[in-house]
Amino acid sequence: PAIFNFSEQQVKTQIKLMLGIGLLQVPIASYQRYVIWAAGRFSGDDVRGTAADSGILSIILICMALVLLGAYMRKQLPAARFFPLFFLLLLPTMINETKATVILLPIGLMTTIVAGSPSGQRMKVFATGLVLLGVFGAILVPVYDYMAAKNPYKNEQHLMDFFTNQKEMEKYMNAKGNAGIGATHAVRRGDQIRVPLEYLAKDPVKLAFGLGIGNASHSNLGEQFTGDYYDLFQFFAVLTFSTVMLE
Numbered sequence: 554p555a556i557f558n559f560s561e562q563q564v565k566t567q568i569k570l571m572l573g574i575g576l577l578q579v580p581i582a583s584y585q586r587y588v589i590w591a592a593g594r595f596s597g598d599d600v601r602g603t604a605a606d607s608g609i610l611s612i613i614l615i616c617m618a619l620v621l622l623g624a625y626m627r628k629q630l631p632a633a634r635f636f637p638l639f640f641l642l643l644l645p646t647m648i649n650e651t652k653a654t655v656i657l658l659p660i661g662l663m664t665t666i667v668a669g670s671p672s673g674q675r676m677k678v679f680a681t682g683l684v685l686l687g688v689f690g691a692i693l694v695p696v697y698d699y700m701a702a703k704n705p706y707k708n709e710q711h712l713m714d715f716f717t718n719q720k721e722m723e724k725y726m727n728a729k730g731n732a733g734i735g736a737t738h739a740v741r742r743g744d745q746i747r748v749p750l751e752y753l754a755k756d757p758v759k760l761a762f763g764l765g766i767g768n769a770s771h772s773n774l775g776e777q778f779t780g781d782y783y784d785l786f787q788f789f790a791v792l793t794f795s796t797v798m799l800e
Contacts, residue, residue, distance in 0.1 A: 568620065575617040575642050578602035578610060582645035595703060597650030611651040615658055618642045619665045622685075626669050626678055643689060647696045654693070655712070659686055734785050745795045749786060753798065769799040 559567070585600045597607060604610035618639050624630040646654045662682050670678045697712040734752055753760045769786045772778035782799070783790075790796045 568624075571617060571620075572638070574603075575614055576638075578604075578614060578645050579641055582610070582648060586648045590703075595700070597648065597700070600645065600649035602645055607649040608651050608653060611646040611649060611654050612657065614642050614646055615654065615661055618658075619661050622662065622665050622682075623669045626666070626671065626674075639685065640689070640692070647693050648700070650697060650700060652712070658689065662686060734789075740788050742792065745789045745792045746798075749789050749795050749799050763798065763800045766800050769796065 582600050582602045585602070586597070589595070589597075589599055599607070600610075601607045602610045604613060621630060621635055621639055621642070625632070625635040643654075643658075646658075662685065663679075666675070666678050666682045694712050701711070734748060740748070753763070764780075764782050767778075768780040769782045769790045770780050771783055771787065772780070780800075786795075786799055790799055
């Protein structure tokens with residue numbers, strides 16, 4: 554869209570294709586969940602549809618649901634189609650136990666409403682958004698709690714326990730002890746953000762512009778093309794946020 558002026562019909566075709574790909578994730582993710590349970594396993598990490606990762610699948614589907622919301626707000630999609638499609642697209646995010654959905658969906662929903670509401674209808678659309686979140690939460694929490702109760706390895710039995718229990722949240726976000734630069738093992742999500750930020754903050758230029766594209770990444774072209782900072786940050790440049798911040 555930045556370099557080519559697609560026609561309205563072409564945009565509709567693209568959106569329909571993306572919607573088809575999104576809906577395809579529902580039966581695939583459901584089957585993956587069944588296979589996991591049938592094998593006596595419990596984690597939702599392998600419920601990833603055709604994506605590479607369960608978290609990435611959730612982000613893709615949340616984005617697709619928000620595109621539908623935009624079409625609904627602009628009266629390009631009737632309510633009878635919007636509401637079933639919205640919840641169908643988000644079904645895999647309920648069964649793959651991606652906790653970030655609880656944070657990402659409300660942020661995305663409210664941002665879409667603020668940016669895309671027609672003039673004079675913002676409060677009406679905002680109320681609709683709150684209803685959507687309420688219904689989604691009413692489905693997500695019991696589903697998550699049911700699956701958590703089946704998992705003998707989970708400490709938290711309720712989704713909201715995770716967000717309200719500081720000890721559980723700390724264990725989820727940060728490794729035992731302080732993970733530092735040059736770590737030789739996988740680190741937790743909080744460390745993946747904190748450590749690179751602390752390193753870059755020592756130099757205003759690096760904080761503003763990073764270390765350079767590719768300088769913290771491994772290269773499939775060979776070791777001679779691997780970034781100079783890869784050995785220091787290979788276990789931190791896992792999150793997209795961390796990689797972009799570093800480079």
